[in-house]
Structure formats: C-alpha cells, structure tokens
Amino acid sequence: MITIPAASVAMPRSNAKHDACQRCGSDHLESSESPARQRPVRASVGDGGRADFTIPLPCRSIAVCPRRARTALESMPHSRRASAIEDLQPVARDLFVSAMSRAANGVNVVCTDGLAGREGVTVSSACSVTAEPPSLLACIHHLSGAATAIEHNGVFCLNVLAVGQQRVSEAFAGRIVALPDRFAVARWRTLATGSPVLEDAVAAFDCRVDHMLTEGTHRIFIARVVAAWEGQGVPLVYSRRSYAGLDLEA
C-alpha cells in the first residue's frame, strides 16, 4: 500500500494528450503515435480509504519531452547524437502558433506593382538581412496575391507602419469586408521600383528581389534595397493578436 498526496495523483482525464511528464513536469503534448502512458495504482487516501488511480509515466519519446531529450542527448556519445537529433519531431502546430503570438513584431505592408499588377499584404515576418549589401527578407503565404505578383514583378516595397495606421494593416490583411480597393485606405507614392510607398510610414524600403525560397506554405523573398525613406512616427507593434505602440520616450 502506498499513500500518495492528492496533488501528485493524476485522475484519469478525457483528453489524454496533455499529461504532464513525470520527469520534467512540463505539460507538453504526447505525440499522436504514442498515447499517454499511465500506471494504475491502488492507494490510501485522506482518512484511510482506498482508491484506484493512474499515474502518468515519463514521456516515452525523446521527441516529445524537451528536457528529457536534452538529458538524453547530453549523455549520448557524439557519434550517436546526429541521428538522435534527426529523430526530434516538430513541436505541435498549435503550441508553435500560440507561443509565437507572444512575440512582439513590427507591422509592415509589403506592396508591389508591375506587369503582374498592383498588390499589397500585411506582413510581420520581415527583417533586415545584412547591411552589406543592404538587404532584407519578407515571408509571405504562397496563396496571397502579393506573393505571386512579387514573384513576377521582381520588386516590392516594405512599408513600416506607424501607430495610427492600424486600419491600413487591417485592410491589407483582408480584414475589412466590402473594401474593393485596399490601396484606397491611404496615400501612396513611389521611389525607385514603382512599388507603392506609403505616405506617413515610419520607414520604407524599396527592393529588387534577389532570391526566392519556399518553406512550407510561405515564400521567402530575399531582396536588395535600392532606395529607402525615413519617416516620423512611432512603429506599430503586434503581439498576442493585438496592436500596440512603443513608448520611445521612456
């Protein structure tokens, strides 16, 4: 007979995918191939009564338990580490999306114009690559009209949005219904490539596409900056599915 403090006993749950790992305590997901493992236990509880419980066992796969994976990898000879690392499985999509939503990102509108037409899309997955040569990248879903147009036009402008331009962001994210022309929500001009440059942007980077990679659902455009413009204003930030501004005075 063993006595188990109530807090350490896992009652059977309907969603067996979320058992905490006994070894690291994390509430990470069991993989779909490996149903949650439980050990049945008969134990005394409280005032001397007895009850049947189940105790979750450690994750069976190093691919499922990050802390166990690290321990296993650390104790492994170098010769075996490479194949063990290859066996590590991607994190569950929902966890990835939820965790990533906590990051703070600048909000941009990437626009293009040319033979394939004028298109634009709201993008937070964009950043500087290197100053020599001046280059940046933007990741755009392959089904977006802007991705196809940029691929054919070979040019785009990355417009960095300011606080107060949330409506521009929403328009180019396709979130304003019955908006026949996204470009109608703001005023535009051009720099070198003919791509639309947003008036009152915090900054604008006019680019020529150098490389295009495909990763999963997205196109990654790596581009050379051929003209840039510095504006005023506080950059618009997006985190936890909400807009915010930076307190640059602090």
Ligand SMILES: Cc1cc2nc3c(=O)[nH]c(=O)nc-3n(C[C@H](O)[C@H](O)[C@H](O)COP(=O)(O)O)c2cc1C
């Ligand atoms: C703040 C914010 C950031 C976004 N970032 C990206 C991004 O980095 N890449 C992307 O493909 N879509 C991003 N989206 C979603 C696209 O803007 C949206 O799906 C867009 O409407 C797709 O283009 P389409 O309307 O031409 O199909 C973002 C949306 C918002 C509101």
